[in-house]
Amino acid sequence: MNILYLLIPLGLVLLALALGAFFWAVRKGQFDDLDSPGMQILLDDERAPPAAGSRQRDA
Amino acid sequence: MLVDGISRDLCCAGCEAAAQLILSQGLGRYYQFRSPAEPLRDQLHPSWQVFDREAAVRRYSHLNADGERELSVYVEGMHCSACAWLIENSLRQLDGIEDVQVNPSSARAQLRFDPQRVNLSHVLERIHALGYIPKPLAFTAADRDGDAERRRALRRLAVAGLGMMQVMTFAVSLYAGAMQGMAPDLAQLLRFVSLLVATPVVLYAAQPFFAAAWRSLGAGTLGMDVPVAFSIGAAYLWSVGATLLGRGAVYFDSAVMFTFFLLLGRYAEMSLRHRSGMRQDALARLLPDSAARVSATDVVRVTPDELEVGDCVRVLPGERVPADGEILKGSSDVDEALLTGESAAQLRAPGARLIAGTLNLSGAIDMRVTRVGQDSTLACVSRLLERASMSKPRIAGLADRVAAWFVGAVLLLAASVGVYWLQVDATRAFPTVLAVLVVTCPCALSLATPAALAAATMRLARCGLLVTRGRALEQLARADRMVFDKTGTLTRGQPRIDQMQILGARLSRERCLAIAAALERYSAHPIARAFAGLEAAGELGPVQSHPGRGLEGTADGVLYRIGRPDFVQELCSSVPPCPITAADAAHTTIALGDSSGLLAAFQLSDALRDDALETLGGLRALGLEPLIASGDREDVVGAMGRRLHGVSAQGGLCAADKLDLVRALQAAGHAVAMVGDGVNDAPVLAAADVSVAIGGGTDLAKVSADMVLLGERLTPLVRGVKSARLARRIIRQNLSWAVLYNATAVPLAAFGWLQPWMAAIGMSASSLLVVLNATRLLTAAKPHARPDSSAAAPMPVAA
Numbered sequence: 001m002n003i004l005y006l007l008i009p010l011g012l013v014l015l016a017l018a019l020g021a022f023f024w025a026v027r028k029g030q031f032d033d034l035d036s037p038g039m040q041i042l043l044d045d046e047r048a049p050p051a052a053g054s055r056q057r058d059a
Numbered sequence: 060m061l062v063d064g065i066s067r068d069l070c071c072a073g074c075e076a077a078a079q080l081i082l083s084q085g086l087g088r089y090y091q092f093r094s095p096a097e098p099l100r101d102q103l104h105p106s107w108q109v110f111d112r113e114a115a116v117r118r119y120s121h122l123n124a125d126g127e128r129e130l131s132v133y134v135e136g137m138h139c140s141a142c143a144w145l146i147e148n149s150l151r152q153l154d155g156i157e158d159v160q161v162n163p164s165s166a167r168a169q170l171r172f173d174p175q176r177v178n179l180s181h182v183l184e185r186i187h188a189l190g191y192i193p194k195p196l197a198f199t200a201a202d203r204d205g206d207a208e209r210r211r212a213l214r215r216l217a218v219a220g221l222g223m224m225q226v227m228t229f230a231v232s233l234y235a236g237a238m239q240g241m242a243p244d245l246a247q248l249l250r251f252v253s254l255l256v257a258t259p260v261v262l263y264a265a266q267p268f269f270a271a272a273w274r275s276l277g278a279g280t281l282g283m284d285v286p287v288a289f290s291i292g293a294a295y296l297w298s299v300g301a302t303l304l305g306r307g308a309v310y311f312d313s314a315v316m317f318t319f320f321l322l323l324g325r326y327a328e329m330s331l332r333h334r335s336g337m338r339q340d341a342l343a344r345l346l347p348d349s350a351a352r353v354s355a356t357d358v359v360r361v362t363p364d365e366l367e368v369g370d371c372v373r374v375l376p377g378e379r380v381p382a383d384g385e386i387l388k389g390s391s392d393v394d395e396a397l398l399t400g401e402s403a404a405q406l407r408a409p410g411a412r413l414i415a416g417t418l419n420l421s422g423a424i425d426m427r428v429t430r431v432g433q434d435s436t437l438a439c440v441s442r443l444l445e446r447a448s449m450s451k452p453r454i455a456g457l458a459d460r461v462a463a464w465f466v467g468a469v470l471l472l473a474a475s476v477g478v479y480w481l482q483v484d485a486t487r488a489f490p491t492v493l494a495v496l497v498v499t500c501p502c503a504l505s506l507a508t509p510a511a512l513a514a515a516t517m518r519l520a521r522c523g524l525l526v527t528r529g530r531a532l533e534q535l536a537r538a539d540r541m542v543f544d545k546t547g548t549l550t551r552g553q554p555r556i557d558q559m560q561i562l563g564a565r566l567s568r569e570r571c572l573a574i575a576a577a578l579e580r581y582s583a584h585p586i587a588r589a590f591a592g593l594e595a596a597g598e599l600g601p602v603q604s605h606p607g608r609g610l611e612g613t614a615d616g617v618l619y620r621i622g623r624p625d626f627v628q629e630l631c632s633s634v635p636p637c638p639i640t641a642a643d644a645a646h647t648t649i650a651l652g653d654s655s656g657l658l659a660a661f662q663l664s665d666a667l668r669d670d671a672l673e674t675l676g677g678l679r680a681l682g683l684e685p686l687i688a689s690g691d692r693e694d695v696v697g698a699m700g701r702r703l704h705g706v707s708a709q710g711g712l713c714a715a716d717k718l719d720l721v722r723a724l725q726a727a728g729h730a731v732a733m734v735g736d737g738v739n740d741a742p743v744l745a746a747a748d749v750s751v752a753i754g755g756g757t758d759l760a761k762v763s764a765d766m767v768l769l770g771e772r773l774t775p776l777v778r779g780v781k782s783a784r785l786a787r788r789i790i791r792q793n794l795s796w797a798v799l800y801n802a803t804a805v806p807l808a809a810f811g812w813l814q815p816w817m818a819a820i821g822m823s824a825s826s827l828l829v830v831l832n833a834t835r836l837l838t839a840a841k842p843h844a845r846p847d848s849s850a851a852a853p854m855p856v857a858a
Contacts, residue, residue: 008252022217026210
């Protein structure tokens with residue numbers, strides 16, 4: 001069971017990392033809006049700007 | 060114009076320009092994902108240069124450490140995520156914009172820009188060019204407080220949640236180890252690690268509970284946070300002691316789990332509160348940025364703050380009305396949806412009232428300002444909403460009073476359980492006491508009842524029924540009789556003089572009308588509006604009002620009375636009554652007379668509101684028997700009752716008679732709701748169990764009713780009753796659940812059959828169940844949940 005002496009501290013380090021990441025995310029405003037990012041994934045795939053007025057629906 | 064390869068018609072050159080801007084930036088996908096378009100409205104081009112003045116820049120934005128300016132803009136007309144995407148991407152193409160975040164649910168854009176490279180006015184112009192109306196928000200402390208509160212709560216929740224998972228793993232290992240045998244040094248390691256993880260949870264995440272408990276003790280009361288803080292603190296300290304001494308059981312798991320679930324409940328309640336606050340926010344932001352003040356010589360653009368009572372203001376189509384006022388010239392359709400929940404635009408003609416913040420849709424209007432600032436309808440609505448949220452309903456007040464006793468009793472019970480177990484089995488004394496404390500936590504109750512009420516209040520405000528007192532919802536749910544006033548309540552309250560009969564021929568027709576108009580100026584009764592447009596006879600002596608009967612006053616030394624014929628007849632009882640031509644049942648007769656006889660009779664008619672029949676039917680279906688009580692003639696009121704499918708109707712009542720009627724109903728065991736115009740019926744409204752005032756025509760500041768109907772429609776009453784009953788049902792379910800739960804759990808805990816961790820799970824499950832149940836009220840309101848969804852909004856293209 002000696003491996004536990006390694007694994008438990010390792011778990012704690014991971015915990016600290018997770019908390020740090022979460023705090024960073026909260027500070028950066030990642031949790032301020034939980035609605036629109038879900039839609040943005042639909043919108044943000046880039047397409048070439050259409051030549052005005054001549055493009056056909058081909059993409 | 061080709062959009063997505065399909066040729067589409069555009070309504071105007073402006074739309075074409077907007078569409079071209081969108082397409083030329085390669086943002087054409089907007090058209091695939093946006094919500095269906097709103098009808099188009101012309102927009103003005105306000106001058107955005109105003110926002111480049113140094114004072115404005117400082118007011119609306121603030122400088123961050125990197126020399127960039129940050130600002131927050133409320134974007135009117137934003138409907139969906141596609142709009143947010145469009146605004147974000149279009150703004151990012153402006154030089155000098157460092158960052159844009161648009162949140163469609165709060166309709167706000169957060170901007171960071173370099174003031175050296177781009178002006179505030181350019182940014183606003185770009186948003187406007189896309190077809191939205193940007194409103195820069197002054198940086199307020201409240202905004203930042205709300206955000207900061209949310210972020211703090213999230214961080215606490217994360218610390219408690221992640222900490223809980225870790226501690227639970229160790230706790231399960233320890234329990235398993237205790238059963239199967241575990242090396243003592245390994246068990247000790249697990250305890251130390253639990254201590255390490257639990258410490259930030261207790262010291263950081265649980266801090267609000269300790270702070271609240273400390274405040275409550277400092278104030279000399281026993282709040283519900285006292286046992287919470289006590290159980291967390293005691294469990295933690297005991298476990299620390301056990302860990303350091305290396306003997307006895309540890310309860311880190313219970314302390315941490317308790318903290319996490321309590322925080323979860325508080326977080327749910329906080330989001331509910333913030334969402335309720337958003338509507339009030341939206342209301343406050345309805346005022347336009349500028350108004351065109353018309354003077355004899357020119358037209359000047361000023362801010363709404365600069366307007367004074369009596370100013371003349373021109374409101375162009377597409378503009379919002381800057382202050383409360385009266386139309387002087389022009390007529391237009393006005394959209395009052397955000398205030399009254401009424402979706403159809405209302406036609407407003409000269410003389411009609413305009414409310415600040417409503418949207419002028421079709422024609423240019425000149426208006427005279429009648430109320431500004433704190434007196435305005437908008438400010439009153441905000442104040443009333445605030446009052447409602449401050450005043451506690453009876454049930455919540457009761458819960459508060461009971462809470463202190465309850466907490467005291469819990470502490471006593473815990474102490475006696477502790478003493479008992481110390482004598483029976485000392486090793487089990489502490490876990491049992493802990494279980495009792497944890498399992499009885501009353502937080503579920505004290506969170507869920509206000510949450511349910513706040514959700515119901517918000518839901519009603521959205522359909523135009525403003526709850527101004529906390530107890531109103533409770534009482535409305537209980538009501539089984541609803542008494543309606545007739546004039547101005549069931550009818551539109553805009554009577555017309557259909558016919559005039561001169562009696563005795565002592566005064567000319569014009570003179571009679573002038574005296575009548577002069578007297579009626581002193582009345583707030585809807586009938587008086589029939590005379591409002593007429594020229595009045597000069598100054599009157601003191602005018603006395605006899606509520607429900609009429610008015611009395613002196614003109615040129617002669618005492619006149621106007622009002623119900625019998626009231627006027629009393630003045631000249633010595634003279635044989637003149638015959639008044641009997642009116643048909645749809646008309647109300649008003650007489651004018653002096654001491655030597657009647658002078659004139661007026662036949663007034665007032666149309667029934669369109670939805671009166673539907674509303675009364677709906678109320679009946681809900682088991683609420685409607686009644687009509689009116690000061691009007693018996694046969695007029697009776698005819699109306701018959702027209703409304705046989706609603707029982709009583710006419711000829713003065714204010715005191717109505718009061719008696721309400722009292723009699725109450726004495727017969729009925730809970731009475733009274734609907735009136737809020738000013739003339741004040742005593743009757745006060746006597747009823749719950750009162751609803753029609754706010755449409757009266758001065759909101761004077762309304763004393765428990766609820767105010769803001770629009771011209773009655774149907775929100777039906778929805779109001781339904782919501783109130785739903786709220787009551789949910790509160791009852793919550794209360795009975797809590798009682799049932801405590802009644803079973805407390806004995807179990809006291810007899811030592813519950814481990815502290817089981818108690819924590821039980822308590823938390825119970826709280827969450829109760830809070831989720833309250834949230835049902837909100838989800839039922841969801842279809843209208845966006846505060847800005849009813850705001851009139853321009854869309855870039857009519858596709």
